Amino acid sequence: MIKLVKEKIKDIELTKAYSEQLIALAKENAMIVDLEADVGNCIFGPEFQKVFPERYLDLGICEQSLSSISAGISAVGMIPFCHTFAVFASRRMCDQNYISCAYAKNNVKIVGSAPGISSGENGGTHHANEDIALMRPITDITIMEPADSAAMRWAVRKAAATFGVFYIRAERYGQEKLYEDDSEFEIGKANVLREGNDVTIIAEGNLMIKASLDAAEILAGKGVSACVIDIFTIKPIDAEMIVKSAKETGAIVTVENHSITGGLGSAVAEVLCESFCGVPMKRIGIPNRFGEVAQPEELQKVMHMTPEDITEAAMSVIAGKK
Amino acid sequence: MRTGDIKELEILAQKSRRNVLRMIRANGSGHLGPAYSCIDIVTALYFHGMDVDPKNPEKADRDIFLLSAGHKGMAQYAVLAEAGFFDKSILDTFGQFKSPIPGHPDMHKLAGIEANTGSLGHGLNLACGIALARKQDGLKSRVFVITGDGELAEGSNWEAAAIAAHYGLDNLVLFVDHNGLQISGQTKDVMSFEPVADHFGGFGWKTKEIVGNDMKEIVSAFDAVPFEKGKPNLVVANTVKGKGFSKAENQVDYHYWKPSTEDMALAEKELAAKIAELEK
Numbered sequence: 001m002i003k004l005v006k007e008k009i010k011d012i013e014l015t016k017a018y019s020e021q022l023i024a025l026a027k028e029n030a031m032i033v034d035l036e037a038d039v040g041n042c043i044f045g046p047e048f049q050k051v052f053p054e055r056y057l058d059l060g061i062c063e064q065s066l067s068s069i070s071a072g073i074s075a076v077g078m079i080p081f082c083h084t085f086a087v088f089a090s091r092r093m094c095d096q097n098y099i100s101c102a103y104a105k106n107n108v109k110i111v112g113s114a115p116g117i118s119s120g121e122n123g124g125t126h127h128a129n130e131d132i133a134l135m136r137p138i139t140d141i142t143i144m145e146p147a148d149s150a151a152m153r154w155a156v157r158k159a160a161a162t163f164g165v166f167y168i169r170a171e172r173y174g175q176e177k178l179y180e181d182d183s184e185f186e187i188g189k190a191n192v193l194r195e196g197n198d199v200t201i202i203a204e205g206n207l208m209i210k211a212s213l214d215a216a217e218i219l220a221g222k223g224v225s226a227c228v229i230d231i232f233t234i235k236p237i238d239a240e241m242i243v244k245s246a247k248e249t250g251a252i253v254t255v256e257n258h259s260i261t262g263g264l265g266s267a268v269a270e271v272l273c274e275s276f277c278g279v280p281m282k283r284i285g286i287p288n289r290f291g292e293v294a295q296p297e298e299l300q301k302v303m304h305m306t307p308e309d310i311t312e313a314a315m316s317v318i319a320g321k322k
Numbered sequence: 323m324r325t326g327d328i329k330e331l332e333i334l335a336q337k338s339r340r341n342v343l344r345m346i347r348a349n350g351s352g353h354l355g356p357a358y359s360c361i362d363i364v365t366a367l368y369f370h371g372m373d374v375d376p377k378n379p380e381k382a383d384r385d386i387f388l389l390s391a392g393h394k395g396m397a398q399y400a401v402l403a404e405a406g407f408f409d410k411s412i413l414d415t416f417g418q419f420k421s422p423i424p425g426h427p428d429m430h431k432l433a434g435i436e437a438n439t440g441s442l443g444h445g446l447n448l449a450c451g452i453a454l455a456r457k458q459d460g461l462k463s464r465v466f467v468i469t470g471d472g473e474l475a476e477g478s479n480w481e482a483a484a485i486a487a488h489y490g491l492d493n494l495v496l497f498v499d500h501n502g503l504q505i506s507g508q509t510k511d512v513m514s515f516e517p518v519a520d521h522f523g524g525f526g527w528k529t530k531e532i533v534g535n536d537m538k539e540i541v542s543a544f545d546a547v548p549f550e551k552g553k554p555n556l557v558v559a560n561t562v563k564g565k566g567f568s569k570a571e572n573q574v575d576y577h578y579w580k581p582s583t584e585d586m587a588l589a590e591k592e593l594a595a596k597i598a599e600l601e602k
Contacts, residue, residue: 060484062481064477064478065447068448068450072437072453073454075436075451077455095444096478098441099440100438104437104438
């Protein structure tokens with residue numbers, strides 16, 4: 001069961017939480033290996049290397065190989081975690097993720113960092129705005145976006161203990177903690193962060209969850225009660241909670257650090273359509289445009305992903321209720 | 323099962339070619355040229371070079387073979403059938419729904435298949451992963467891979483070439499089925515990666531060049547592995563695409579073959595004559 005923190009606590013970087021948890025797990029399980037494609041301390045691979053030099057492989061800037069070699073390592077019983085930036089983990093590695101990892105039923109854990117606008121100053125080349133869209137159709141893959149360090153640690157433990165291909169999305173910067181460290185999550189189970197009756201805001205990732213919670217506060221000031229949900233697992237998605245909440249509030253806004261095409265918004269819309277749950281819905285996320293250089297906070301404004309934008313979308317869907 | 327008798331291996335290779343024809347007859351078409359090109363090497367792998375057991379195909383310390391050029395899959399099925407990994411009646415299911423021998427190999431459908439290949443440029447990387455794992459777990463088994471020469475245009479192969487050398491994977495043996503042809507024409511005209519041995523050698527591989535349809539040369543290459551401690555092994559196997567059917571040899575049009583009744587009869591007749599000659 002999840003336990004929400006009751007006060008503001010600054011969180012560590014999610015990639016740091018990933019690295020620390022992987023090292024802890026590797027101490028318990030000799031089959032865990034860490035592979036990377038020359039991203040160094042951006043994802044803290046060298047920390048793993050210090051403790052387990054013989055179980056750490058830097059393959060150089062060879063992301064296609066990162067995926068297939070991880071698949072090969074897993075084929076003979078080891079548990080590879082391979083990490084790189086989300087742009088490369090998805091776009092560059094797509095065919096290898098599909099064929100060598102998933103289609104071949106190998107046991108590979110792919111970690112992509114700095115997705116969407118969280119890659120800020122690196123500009124459009126490094127903004128993974130479609131990594132979920134590329135990963136989501138892959139059969140049997142599990143996609144998680146842990147929104148804080150507690151969720152990340154749980155996700156890494158769960159991925160290691162569960163056979164199959166996982167994609168874990170890791171925002172670059174930690175913001176505020178959401179969950180107590182001893183929280184227990186579930187794959188395919190979303191988490192309600194704030195109860196509400198008038199509109200449901202379904203969000204993913206720390207950046208957009210923070211914006212959604214801020215929007216809920218703004219809405220409260222307008223007399224609107226907003227339910228805020230951390231989707232946590234994008235595949236499998238918690239269809240039960242989506243439908244239940246849609247029926248309770250009658251209006252949905254999705255909020256994602258990703259293109260509004262193919263990601264969380266699309267996944268939620270698919271659920272609502274096939275549940276004959278015709279409630280008003282809007283998607284907040286990166287619109288049909290390439291990434292641009294700016295700090296994440298600035299990009300939130302440029303891409304219309306601020307608390308104010310979410311608030312406006314919420315008011316719009318509420319107005320659209322029959 | 324393993325033998326060093328060249329004539330015996332040659333007979334097994336021809337009987338494997340007969341299995342290929344059986345699959346093409348069942349389906350009505352198939353990648354004849356690529357399968358025939360590498361089938362002598364695949365025969366030598368299973369009957370001479372590798373430590374594998376058809377009765378215990380998953381034994382932990384077995385040697386592992388990955389057919390990176392998955393479209394040559396009929397060659398592997400043909401040899402596996404000849405080696406007793408499965409009943410030959412399965413050859414007649416080629417191309418059918420739920421067949422364990424799809425157009426490109428699937429490790430979850432048939433014992434003896436070790437990878438899902440077909441998207442070119444994956445196999446050498448998978449093999450690097452297995453070879454790296456074997457270095458860690460201490461098992462002595464080796465990893466063998468066959469790629470096509472046209473396949474070398476996939477850049478991921480060159481990532482793997484560097485990685486294998488960087489990590490000193492002397493338990494990895496790559497055969498490049500160097501027949502000089504691909505779908506669109508001659509490899510040297512479509513996209514040349516010549517000289518293949520020099521390129522891999524430049525990365526730090528130890529290389530050999532052989533006639534890849536000459537069983538004696540293939541066996542000698544196997545017997546020389548590892549070529550040098552601490553270096554991955556490359557065999558550039560100069561082969562003839564379609565080797566074993568006179569009309570198909572060195573003919574790009576036989577990359578994928580949809581035979582007429584007459585052509586199939588001719589291919590079978592030529593093969594029967596070769597087998598009879600060898601068995602004299």
